[in-house]
Amino acid sequence: MANIEQLPTEVLLLIINLIRPNRDFVALSQTSRSFYNLTRNELPLRRKYRRIRIKEKKDFDKAFTILLSILRRPQLGNYVHHIEFDRPPGGYADYEIKNEDLKELNDEDLQRLRIAVKNASFADEYAEKVINMVLQPTEFPWEYSGTRQDQLRPAWVAQALTALLVSVSPYLETMTTSQPMFNFTGYHDAAARARMHVGMTEDIIRFPLEKLLIETNADSQGKPYLQNLRSVEILAHQDSTWEDERFYTDFDLFGMVSFFNRLPSMERIGTDIVIEDENGLDDLEPFSSNISRIRIDHSNLKTWFLLPLINSCKALKEIRYTIGGRASLDGSFAPFNPRTFLKAILGHRTTLEVLHIDADNDCYFVEMEEYGDHRAVERDENGEEPAHNDPQGLWERTGSLRDFSALTQVNIGIGILLFLAVGTQGMETGDPDYTSFDELVLADSLPDTLESLVIIGYEKGVRADFDKIIEQFMIDKDAKLPNLKRVSGIEQMIERAETVRSPDDESELLWEREEEEWSDYEY
Structure with missing residues (x-):
C-alpha cells in the first residue's frame, strides 16, 4: 500500500503548504515524526502571522514590521487569516504629504513597497500619498491639535497599513472592522457632496482601505486579494469622544455592507448596538x-429597515436579530412587524436554515400580560417610510413557517412565533383589530425539517390561549415533527431581550462588548 510519507520531500512540502487551518496543520504535525520535522519550522510563523490588529497607535509599528516581512517573503502573507481594523476616521480632509522623520527603507524594500502599492490598485499621485502614509512616524501630535490634516493623519496611516496588509494576504478569511469612511449628510449622493463646503470635489478623496474595499467589491476580477474573505464583524462605533456606551449607535449599516456584499466568497456579516x-x-x-448569514444583536431597527438587507441576499441561510442591551436617546423603540418580516424571508423559503428573532418586547401587536390581546398586524408598505427597490411580487407573497423547506433551527419569541406560524393570510384578517390564534395548531404550522426549537418569553399560566397552543404542541410534536430533537423554553421561561428604558437605573441590563485577548499560541 502506498504511503504518503514515501513521496519526495519537495512534494510533501507543497502538500503541507496547501493546508490552511492551523488546527489541521498542527494535527498533521502530530501524526508522525517525519511530518513533525517537516512542519516544526513553519508552525511558529503561522502563529505569528495568522492575525493582525490595527487599533491603537502601538499597533502601527508592529503592522509595519509585519508588512515589510511579507514584502520580503511573500509566502508569509499566506498565513494571514484575520485582520482587525478599528480606527474609524473623524472626518474628511485631503492627505498632506509630510517628509519629516519618515521610516527609512533601503532601495530594495522601497521598491517592494512601490510594487505592493501598485498591486493594490493605487496609482499616480494617490500611490505616492499611500507610500508616504506607510512611512510616517507613529509619534503623532495630540489628536485635537494642529490642522484638520494633522488630526486625521493617524486615520490615514492606519488605513494605508490595513489596505496593504489586506492586499498581500490572499487567504484572508475573516475581518473585524469599524467603518473606514466618515459618514455625513450626502456621503452616498455625489451631487450633495459637491455642494458641501468642506473643500471636496464631487469625487470624494477616499481613505485607502475605503477605496480598496469599494473598488474590489465593485469588481474583484483579476485581484488576488479579498477572494477568500467570507466573514466580517462590523464594529458599530464612531471616532468620537462623545460616544456614550449606554445608547444604541447611529450607524450606516447598509453603507458598510456595500463594502463587502459582492465579494466572491462572502458569506456572513455580524454587528451589534446599531440604530438607523x-x-x-x-x-x-x-x-x-x-x-447568506446575517447577525444583528442588541440593536434597535425597524422591520422596514431590515427589509432591503434580507431582500439583497441571493440566498439567505441564516438571520439573527435581537434587541436590547442599550437605550435609545429619545426613549423610543423601533417596532417589529412580523408580517413585513415574514414577507421578506419568504423570498428565501427554500434556503433559510437558521432563524433567531428575539424582539417580542418591540412587537406591540401582541400583549404578553395576563388576559392580553393581539392586534391585527399593520401593512408596512402603506406606512410613511422611504421607498425601497423591492423585488417584484414582495407584497403579494403568502405563506407561513411551514413553507420553509430547509429550516432546522428556530430561536424565537412566543409572540412572533405565533404570528409567523399563522402566516400572511392569518395576519391579513378581515377584522382590522384582531389576528386570531384560535385555530392555530403549532405542530402543523412548522416545517418537518425542524430539529431545534427554542421559545423565548413563554411563561406558563400567564395567557390561557398560549398555554393551550403549547400544550397541544407538546402532544403533537413527536408524531408530526419527527426530526425535532430539542425543544426549550416550555417548562422554564427564557427571558426576552428588551431595550433599556433607564440606563442610569438599569445599568445591569447594559450590554458590553468583550475585548478579545490575543495570544501568540491561540488558534
Missing part, C-alpha cells in the same frame, strides 16, 4: 449580495 443613521445608505439592490 439618517445619513446612511437607505437601500440595497435586491438579490445582489453573496451574504
Whole structure:
C-alpha cells in the first residue's frame, strides 16, 4: 500500500503548504515524526502571522514590521487569516504629504513597497500619498491639535497599513472592522457632496482601505486579494469622544455592507448596538449580495429597515436579530412587524436554515400580560417610510413557517412565533383589530425539517390561549415533527431581550462588548 510519507520531500512540502487551518496543520504535525520535522519550522510563523490588529497607535509599528516581512517573503502573507481594523476616521480632509522623520527603507524594500502599492490598485499621485502614509512616524501630535490634516493623519496611516496588509494576504478569511469612511449628510449622493463646503470635489478623496474595499467589491476580477474573505464583524462605533456606551449607535449599516456584499466568497456579516443613521445608505439592490448569514444583536431597527438587507441576499441561510442591551436617546423603540418580516424571508423559503428573532418586547401587536390581546398586524408598505427597490411580487407573497423547506433551527419569541406560524393570510384578517390564534395548531404550522426549537418569553399560566397552543404542541410534536430533537423554553421561561428604558437605573441590563485577548499560541 502506498504511503504518503514515501513521496519526495519537495512534494510533501507543497502538500503541507496547501493546508490552511492551523488546527489541521498542527494535527498533521502530530501524526508522525517525519511530518513533525517537516512542519516544526513553519508552525511558529503561522502563529505569528495568522492575525493582525490595527487599533491603537502601538499597533502601527508592529503592522509595519509585519508588512515589510511579507514584502520580503511573500509566502508569509499566506498565513494571514484575520485582520482587525478599528480606527474609524473623524472626518474628511485631503492627505498632506509630510517628509519629516519618515521610516527609512533601503532601495530594495522601497521598491517592494512601490510594487505592493501598485498591486493594490493605487496609482499616480494617490500611490505616492499611500507610500508616504506607510512611512510616517507613529509619534503623532495630540489628536485635537494642529490642522484638520494633522488630526486625521493617524486615520490615514492606519488605513494605508490595513489596505496593504489586506492586499498581500490572499487567504484572508475573516475581518473585524469599524467603518473606514466618515459618514455625513450626502456621503452616498455625489451631487450633495459637491455642494458641501468642506473643500471636496464631487469625487470624494477616499481613505485607502475605503477605496480598496469599494473598488474590489465593485469588481474583484483579476485581484488576488479579498477572494477568500467570507466573514466580517462590523464594529458599530464612531471616532468620537462623545460616544456614550449606554445608547444604541447611529450607524450606516447598509453603507458598510456595500463594502463587502459582492465579494466572491462572502458569506456572513455580524454587528451589534446599531440604530438607523439618517445619513446612511437607505437601500440595497435586491438579490445582489453573496451574504447568506446575517447577525444583528442588541440593536434597535425597524422591520422596514431590515427589509432591503434580507431582500439583497441571493440566498439567505441564516438571520439573527435581537434587541436590547442599550437605550435609545429619545426613549423610543423601533417596532417589529412580523408580517413585513415574514414577507421578506419568504423570498428565501427554500434556503433559510437558521432563524433567531428575539424582539417580542418591540412587537406591540401582541400583549404578553395576563388576559392580553393581539392586534391585527399593520401593512408596512402603506406606512410613511422611504421607498425601497423591492423585488417584484414582495407584497403579494403568502405563506407561513411551514413553507420553509430547509429550516432546522428556530430561536424565537412566543409572540412572533405565533404570528409567523399563522402566516400572511392569518395576519391579513378581515377584522382590522384582531389576528386570531384560535385555530392555530403549532405542530402543523412548522416545517418537518425542524430539529431545534427554542421559545423565548413563554411563561406558563400567564395567557390561557398560549398555554393551550403549547400544550397541544407538546402532544403533537413527536408524531408530526419527527426530526425535532430539542425543544426549550416550555417548562422554564427564557427571558426576552428588551431595550433599556433607564440606563442610569438599569445599568445591569447594559450590554458590553468583550475585548478579545490575543495570544501568540491561540488558534
